[in-house]
Structures are given as structure tokens and as C-alpha cells.
């Protein structure tokens with residue numbers, strides 16, 4: 001049945017809204033709820049189970065959906081490359097244990113990531129209840145609606161690969177609680193297909209030198225760090241002990 005309301009992105013009135021994914025469909029393989037509960041939800045081929053669990057929400061008109069999907073296609077190539085898939089465009093150079101990735105379509109990848117952050121923030125679904133970008137919400141909406149480009153100082157994004165006991169965990173989708181970078185920069189983070197994205201909530205100001213160096217850069221580069229979830233400051237004591245459980249190991253091994 002058609003759902004008629006106002007599009008949350010372009011603000012068009014009384015339009016048919018799609019059942020929009022908060023996080024793009026290609027990222028739903030293994031879904032883990034964060035923090036206190038540890039509950040894997042496997043998405044099947046068509047995403048059926050995920051839909052039943054309510055990872056969609058009536059947010060966007062078809063025009064906005066189409067626009068976001070163009071950005072997401074580029075993000076998909078990038079994330080798959082980080083997870084080990086070959087690419088004719090992207091390249092990877094080892095840099096003292098970290099990886100320098102080059103030839104990223106910065107403009108589209110950053111827009112896709114910012115749109116995910118924005119959707120997680122406006123979502124009313126319990127899964128994304130930790131996300132709140134408050135005063136930036138309307139600004140980012142407008143930016144995305146106008147299709148304006150973000151530069152390096154606008155909401156810098158740091159990228160890491162998440163490891164548990166030395167092995168990369170691909171396919172993991174997990175919301176993370178709000179944190180901070182240094183003393184005064186609020187940070188939102190999310191794990192998408194095992195890749196940890198840190199969004200620094202600061203726009204147009206000077207950013208720390210290392211953030212400029214490591215973060216997703218308009219020249220199409222990023223330095224991806226390898227991080228154990230434990231060193232990341234996420235309390236994974238429950239997570240770690242659960243990971244040793246047989247059902248969880250089975251779950252991971254299926255997707256390795």
C-alpha cells in the first residue's frame with residue numbers, strides 16, 4: 001500500500017515514500033545489535049528477514065532514493081575492495097601495517113557515507129537509537145539535498161578494519177554508541193561490512209593534523225588502520241566471550 005507523506009530529504013509534500021533502507025541493502029549480511037545485547041540477524045538473499053526486523057522506514061521519495069543509490073554504488077565498490085575484492089580502479093599500498101587506499105571517488109563515497117549518518121540520525125528505528133547528530137541534522141540534509149560536495153574539514157571520516165583476536169570480521173553491521181575524538185570533537189561511528197567508520201562532528205573548522213593525514217581525503221585517498229575492537233574502546237567483553245561461543249563461531253565461519 002502506498003505511503004503518502006513528506007520526503008525527509010527533499011521536503012516534497014504529499015509524495016509516495018519508499019520503504020527506505022537506513023543502511024544500504026548491500027551491507028546487510030550479518031547484522032549484530034550493539035552493546036548490551038548480542039544478537040545476530042542473518043539477512044537472506046532478498047533481505048527478507050531484515051525487512052521483517054524493521055530495518056526499513058518510510059523516509060524518501062523515489063527521486064531521492066535514486067539519487068542516493070548512485071552514491072551508494074560507489075561506496076559499495078569501495079567497501080568491497082576493503083574487504084578483499086579486486087578492483088580495476090582502486091589501489092592499496094601497505095604503509096607500516098596500515099593500508100593507503102588511492103583512487104577513491106571521494107565526492108560520491110563521502111556523500112554516501114554522510115547520507116547514511118544522516119539517515120541513522122533521523123531514523124526512529126530502535127536499532128539506530130544511539131545516533132543523534134542534533135544541530136548538524138538540518139545542515140547535512142540541506143547539503144545532501146543540494147548535492148553539495150563536502151571538503152576535508154567538513155565532517156572528517158576515519159576508516160579502520162575491525163579485527164577480533166587477529167582476524168578481520170567481514171560482513172559485520174553494528175551500530176556503535178556516540179564517542180568523542182580528543183576532548184572536544186563529538187564522534188559517531190558505525191561498523192559496515194566489518195569496516196569501522198568514524199564521523200567527526202565538526203564542519204569548516206581546523207581539524208587535527210593526523211585526521212587530515214589519515215581521513216578520507218578529497219584527493220581520493222585514505223589510510224585504513226587495522227584495529228582490534230578491544231583497542232577501539234568499545235566494551236566488547238561480552239562480545240569477546242560470546243565470540244568464543246559455538247553458535248557465534250558457526251555464524252562467523254559461514255561468512256568467512
Ligand SMILES: [Zn+2]
Pocket residue numbers: 007008009010011012060061062063064065
Ligand atoms: Zn525526496
